[in-house]
Amino acid sequence: MSSKQLNMVQAINSTLDSFMARDDSIILLGEDIGKDGGVFRVTDGLQAKYGTERVIDTPLVELGIVGMAIGMAVSGLRPVPEIQFQDFIFTAFDQLVNQAAKMRYRSGGSYNVPMVLRTPYGGGIKGGLYHSQSGEAYFAHTAGLTVISPSNPYDAKGLLSASLKYNDPVIFLEPKRLYRSIKNDVPDEDYEVPIGKASLVHEGDDLTFVTYGSMVPLVLNTVSKNNLNADVIDLRTIMPYDGETILNSVKKTGKVIIVHEAPRTLGMGSEISAFIAERAIDYLMGPILRVTGPDTPFPYRLEDYYMPNETRILKAVRKLQEYR
Amino acid sequence: MDEKEMFVNAYRTMVLARTLDKKIVTAQRQGRVGFYTPTMGQEALQVGMSMALEKDDLIYEYYRDVPFMLHRGVPLETLIDQIMGNSMDNEKGRQMPSHYSAKEYNFMSVQSPVATNLPLAVGAGYAIKYRKKKNIVVTTFGDGSTSTPDFHAAMNMAAVFDLPVVFLCENNKWAISLPVEKQTKVEIWKKAEAYGMRGLKVDGNDLFAMYEVAKAEVEKTRNTGEPVLIEAVSYRMGPHSTSDDPSKYRTDTIPEGSEGDPIVIAEKKLKEKGYIDDAQIENIKNEAKELVDRKFEEREKVPPPKPESMFQDVYENPTWIIEEEKGDIL
Ligand SMILES: Cc1ncc(C[n+]2csc(CCOP(=O)(O)OP(=O)(O)O)c2C)c(N)n1
Ligand SMILES: [Mg+2]
Numbered sequence: 088m089s090s091k092q093l094n095m096v097q098a099i100n101s102t103l104d105s106f107m108a109r110d111d112s113i114i115l116l117g118e119d120i121g122k123d124g125g126v127f128r129v130t131d132g133l134q135a136k137y138g139t140e141r142v143i144d145t146p147l148v149e150l151g152i153v154g155m156a157i158g159m160a161v162s163g164l165r166p167v168p169e170i171q172f173q174d175f176i177f178t179a180f181d182q183l184v185n186q187a188a189k190m191r192y193r194s195g196g197s198y199n200v201p202m203v204l205r206t207p208y209g210g211g212i213k214g215g216l217y218h219s220q221s222g223e224a225y226f227a228h229t230a231g232l233t234v235i236s237p238s239n240p241y242d243a244k245g246l247l248s249a250s251l252k253y254n255d256p257v258i259f260l261e262p263k264r265l266y267r268s269i270k271n272d273v274p275d276e277d278y279e280v281p282i283g284k285a286s287l288v289h290e291g292d293d294l295t296f297v298t299y300g301s302m303v304p305l306v307l308n309t310v311s312k313n314n315l316n317a318d319v320i321d322l323r324t325i326m327p328y329d330g331e332t333i334l335n336s337v338k339k340t341g342k343v344i345i346v347h348e349a350p351r352t353l354g355m356g357s358e359i360s361a362f363i364a365e366r367a368i369d370y371l372m373g374p375i376l377r378v379t380g381p382d383t384p385f386p387y388r389l390e391d392y393y394m395p396n397e398t399r400i401l402k403a404v405r406k407l408q409e410y411r
Numbered sequence: 412m413d414e415k416e417m418f419v420n421a422y423r424t425m426v427l428a429r430t431l432d433k434k435i436v437t438a439q440r441q442g443r444v445g446f447y448t449p450t451m452g453q454e455a456l457q458v459g460m461s462m463a464l465e466k467d468d469l470i471y472e473y474y475r476d477v478p479f480m481l482h483r484g485v486p487l488e489t490l491i492d493q494i495m496g497n498s499m500d501n502e503k504g505r506q507m508p509s510h511y512s513a514k515e516y517n518f519m520s521v522q523s524p525v526a527t528n529l530p531l532a533v534g535a536g537y538a539i540k541y542r543k544k545k546n547i548v549v550t551t552f553g554d555g556s557t558s559t560p561d562f563h564a565a566m567n568m569a570a571v572f573d574l575p576v577v578f579l580c581e582n583n584k585w586a587i588s589l590p591v592e593k594q595t596k597v598e599i600w601k602k603a604e605a606y607g608m609r610g611l612k613v614d615g616n617d618l619f620a621m622y623e624v625a626k627a628e629v630e631k632t633r634n635t636g637e638p639v640l641i642e643a644v645s646y647r648m649g650p651h652s653t654s655d656d657p658s659k660y661r662t663d664t665i666p667e668g669s670e671g672d673p674i675v676i677a678e679k680k681l682k683e684k685g686y687i688d689d690a691q692i693e694n695i696k697n698e699a700k701e702l703v704d705r706k707f708e709e710r711e712k713v714p715p716p717k718p719e720s721m722f723q724d725v726y727e728n729p730t731w732i733i734e735e736e737k738g739d740i741l
Pocket of ligand 1: 525554555556583586
């Protein structure tokens, strides 16, 4: 089995490439994705290979990109729109919530939207208020959308491959901080990481971490540096999240810390803690804790204070250690 | 079909649509229907456009397009089932009345947020061009909808990418209570120039004028693959919806059966051309009434959707979350 050391940008690029090579219904569209290869170079070289009709440099209009992609999808194509930064998606929010998400339902199953919307999200790159947001909860709150976020190149390929065969709209959130910071062995051959299945990336008995996206490497480093005897669950699919894997772990450890960058109030941590409280309260040996971004906009100079870090995670761990 | 037959058929559809319109409005007042957005006044422009189209053309319509749908062959049952939201409805009773869907006839399902169908129509146009097909897309919307960002985005993209999309603005002069003069400073058809596409205005109350323009423009779009904006000037003869009372904001009206009524205008021209006489008109009206009454009574007996259908079609396969919620509720 051959494989290559790839970063996430390369893994996504090569996955798009191999799918485009065999399926001419896949069309990429977005701002500066063609000649320029995208501002993060994720689509680099694809226009040269597949032409301007399949890798479309669009006018600067997010609602137009998404709306057009929905129309293409309904007409039998498999569009992969890119929103340059997730922060700029909001003018297209109506198209996502009221068109893409509801198409199958409102048409009684006559029409569906096989579209994979890719967009870089999250902080840690000195992007300030408008190049750092983590808006996953907005999308996860919308029936009809499927929300995915890989935490490493291997999963990025596997999840994107599954998404490109999925028949409903996917919001594929790429943690931009991890674009080039981690390399994995990524098999050359096809494989899928199933949608809706979390991954237990570290095993232990005392404590469960539930996290995803850019926070996964942080939690893993914290766990290994401090010899924590903990389960670490990488959700991979944010919606529908893998409740079974969470419950199995919580029933074993009795203690949970949820870690995400997005603001605490009504973030995914709120949903997951309610889910655990509803079904496993008898197993809990301490409060469900959240280590998250604060309920402020994302600050530029002070982003290190905004992002969850080892110190804040350890503070939560110590608090739980007091419960025996 | 020869020209006479074509226009008599068009007229028959206009009458059928008007008859259905009045039936639903009456039924709404009697509490048999929840809500409705009447089409009265916009029959000629829709049927005139429909006459110019081919079977495989795609329509991204809005909530006031009953005559358009009837003319393309959508059965009365399909429309009435949607209005009732019953178990035979294409949409399984999920949408409020006036939000039809008829994939068999290439009608997209109607959404409420106005003009959000326009960018989709552009995407459909892209798919046609990409697959080198010869069909075209028609998308419809009201005068008020031209103020939206979606209108702007769609017009711009259709022109930039040279796509075979006919933008049909059904200017009925009102957007609920806002007259078109307060909606925009320029005439709607003139906006086309700013985007780099053909634009023109037509008397949408005149079936013959509408057909002529639609035929010519559809042909151009089909042959060149380029978009066009057609402003069909008409008038919303009824209220915005069955929940609306227009006397609060307007005094001008075109009463049914008056000179400005598109059905009266059509009758006059059809008679002038010798295509139809009073007896035939009478006959067409009676037939429409009998048919609509019969179908309406019949469809009222169709049972409502089964509760479990509420949990279907959110995704291709229901998530464990939805399955669980279904178990809790049912
Ligand atoms: C985005 C959006 N805002 C508001 C509404 C509520 N609304 C429904 S119809 C309408 C007026 C639309 O007027 P126009 O586009 O002229 O179409 P008409 O109803 O006159 O045919 C409004 C404001 C809506 N459906 N969508
Ligand atoms: Mg109007």
